[in-house]
Amino acid sequence: MSDLDDIRPAWRSLKRKWEHSFHPMCSYMGMFPPSLPHYFIHRLTNEGDVVLDPFAGRGTTPLQACVDGRIGIGNDLNPMAYILNKAKVTPPPAATVRERIEELRLQYNPPTIDHVPQRIQMLYHENTLSQLVYLKQEFGLDDADFPKTILSLSPADTFITGLILGIMHGQSGQYLSVSMPNTFSMSEGYVEEYIEKEGLEPPNRNVFQKLLDRLRTIYKDGPPARRGHAFFGDARDLPSTLADAEETPDRADLVFTSPPYLKVLKYGLYNWIRLWFLNQEPDTVDQRLDDELDLEAYLEFMTDTFEVMDDVVDPDTGVAAFVIGDVDQNGETINLAREVAEEVVAPMMNFEVGRIVEDRVPDNEKVSRIWGDTKGEATEIDRILIAHRGEVTVRENPSGLKTKSLPGQQETLGSFNN
Ligand SMILES: C[S@@+](CC[C@H](N)C(=O)[O-])C[C@H]1O[C@@H](n2cnc3c(N)ncnc32)[C@H](O)[C@@H]1O
Incomplete structure (x- = not known):
């Protein structure tokens, strides 16, 4: 020790x-x-x-x-x-999430998107936005009863919502929006001006397909060892x-x-x-x-x-x-x-x-x-x-601790203060 x-x-x-x-x-x-x-x-x-x-x-x-x-x-x-915490620490099996996405795809009936604020409409192709509105409604997220809306989501719908949050905007083909940063939402006015100046057309992306693609990548390592x-x-x-x-x-x-x-x-x-x-x-x-x-x-x-x-x-x-x-x-x-x-x-x-x-x-x-x-x-x-609080036990080089340098990297030990 x-x-x-x-x-x-x-x-x-x-x-x-x-x-x-x-x-x-x-x-x-x-x-x-x-x-x-x-x-x-x-x-x-x-x-x-x-x-x-x-x-x-x-x-x-x-x-x-x-x-x-x-x-x-x-x-x-x-x-x-x-949503992200819940999805990650209590994930349903990948097969359950996949089946749920397929079920949602089969039952899909395009809803109206007229009520969606213009600031959101400008980011998405109408087909993509209809699918997002449908999923929001199916999950009961358009209900006013917050936080029940997020707390009562099923494990599969929570996981899918986490996946959706991750692909809602970004710069490559895996994302649903016009090309924009993934890390954060730029200001509404800036995005509006940028779309106009660059003449950007929202891509026609199929949300169900993008979710299935994303599920495969995210579930690559399987579920964590414990819940x-x-x-x-x-x-x-x-x-x-x-x-x-x-x-x-x-x-x-x-x-x-x-x-x-x-x-x-x-x-x-x-x-x-x-x-x-x-x-x-x-x-x-x-x-x-x-x-x-x-x-x-x-x-x-x-x-x-x-x-x-x-x-x-x-x-x-x-x-x-x-x-x-x-x-x-x-x-x-x-x-x-x-x-x-x-x-x-x-x-x-x-x-x-x-x-x-x-x-x-x-x-x-x-x-x-x-x-x-x-x-x-x-x-x-x-x-x-x-x-x-009491005596601290610091474990020495415990098995499973991955701190070895990866190929091409130096282990750097910074300075300390007390
Ligand atoms: C610096 S971030 C934590 C980031 C985290 N370590 C990670 O890797 O994603 C601080 C977090 O505190 C949350 N937060 C702010 N005020 C809070 C409060 N009163 N109770 C609980 N969470 C709060 C914010 O929503 C934010 O997610």
Whole structure:
């Protein structure tokens, strides 16, 4: 056994090729690479342990936990994130999803698309849009009763919805829209102007066929080794969310998460196309999420989050690792992880600061860097704040930990601070 000083950013030596094929189901802003939770899961937990991410985004941590034989739990307050988490940690067999797509294709009767907002109509060929509207109706997503609409989807329909979110817009033949970026939705006005200027015609894509093609790629690696749990809710309500669950999971042995950034990402605004399919207004989504806080409010938010961890993390051996990026504000770089360690964790009785590991992120890996308006706010340093409750057991070179350099790559060990 070794101690926390032995935790190193060895995850950088793993490249995309190694990922489980469910990970890239749909692009998500602020997502971290699966190798990051993989490393911590292997060093800090054993097979069968519970790994929780209260701000799970696209579900990187819970999926990786399930792939690594742990029980992955993902929670998020963004409906898009819930769908992706649920699809990844409780997937139906590929054959069930395929049969459901075939069934939907057989029963297809083109609905009217007159009621669809012009901003969506301009992106799709009428045949493609009719199929999307049909699927939205078949899944009951056009109902007003949110969040029941997403919570009551069958496992197959949840998986198909996850696949649809992933292919709704992009630049190649696998996507359904006019040619546009896949990572985020550009502003409505910009897209409108671009379509007009370039004379773009929406491609006539068959949604059912594209879904079957996508299913084959996404299911390439088969289902993860274990099944997990997905929840929709505010991280601060996790104790009641978990208590109300049909099957309440055990307390977490490891929390591995990246909480919302400080004033950087607007998940609603930049996903207005995908959110149309979920019948959600971008503004409503942004108002719900805690992504626009100033430093004081952010520290309060993190205090509430750590208080809640008291109820959901194992009281004797639980570890909470928070990935927190440095942020530039008014020309000053804020080491947010240190602020959280000093202002939030240190004064609390329930957790002790173990250490802060530094992870240098290459510029082009931060999706937030592409926005003109927030450029420069998210900087290239992420830090992983490790807090713990009792004695921490760091497993030494456990079997199954994939940290060997791949051909042509150097294992790079960055610098640390304590
Ligand atoms: C940095 S992202 C996490 C990305 C994730 N690690 C991944 O790989 O996709 C932060 C997440 O926090 C979620 N969030 C914001 N406020 C929340 C709240 N109060 N409760 C739960 N989730 C929240 C956002 O929807 C977003 O998905």
